[in-house]
Ligand SMILES: Nc1ncnc2c1ncn2[C@@H]1O[C@H](COP(=O)(O)OP(=O)(O)OP(=O)(O)O)[C@@H](O)[C@H]1O
């Protein structure tokens with residue numbers, strides 16, 4: 001263990017499971033002017049765990065996610081991935097640390113096709129130049145894109161379809177495909193099923209389970225307790241910019257979680273207890 005990791009030695013998850021947490025957020029603070037959006041938040045996610053992040057409007061969920069995505073770097077606190085402290089000062093450093101964030105609408109470029117979206121910002125360069133080189137690079141990208149989508153059991157009309165014409169669920173699948181293609185360690189899904197119908201919601205659940213099976217950790221933001229108890233292993237509740245409890249979906253109930261969200265539950269006994 002390096003001195004960098006020393007600060008995380010006390011992490012209860014490590015003691016419990018004998019393994020480093022995939023993500024360990026400790027005491028993260030973030031203010032916008034005089035609004036304190038995050039007032040010292042902790043979040044611990046294990047490898048291959050689906051952690052739901054819930055809380056009322058304005059609780060700080062999106063701010064925490066943007067901190068992890070490098071969009072709004074934290075003012076203070078520490079973040080470690082697999083026991084190594086990281087500085088998530090911009091979106092590139094977050095991607096390098098293995099954090100892929102999937103926003104409901106922002107993740108994809110509507111005017112580009114499926115392959116281009118999977119490779120956005122990371123297009124393969126062919127060693128040979130000219131038309132043949134570009135053709136070969138495109139062929140390789142299409143082949144790998146198809147392999148990842150097949151792997152996720154996602155069917156699309158064609159890899160050449162512009163993503164603007166895809167359904168909400170198919171768009172989510174492409175964004176998740178990016179995470180798999182680029183070897184992300186943590187996938188953050190911000191309200192992935194908010195605008196989806198029953199079948200598409202089932203497809204997103206399936207994708208989340210596939211990520212979990214591959215040992216990729218998932219952070220799922222949702223206001224929907226059915227979603228949360230369907231796919232999450234644990235639930236972290238934020239309330240007014242602070243942690244309000246960590247719950248286990250196998251032993252706790254939706255009512256326990258709702259009590260923590262609204263502040264009417266037994267927060268004091270829950271906080272930090274899991
Ligand atoms: N860019 C910003 N500038 C100023 N204040 C902000 C900014 N982003 C968030 N806030 C404030 O920070 C607090 C937390 O907001 P945040 O968006 O993180 O909440 P949330 O939990 O995602 O809520 P919701 O469920 O409504 O999406 C709110 O008081 C919000 O007004």
Ligand SMILES: [Mg+2]
Pocket residue numbers: 061062063
């Ligand atoms: Mg939000």
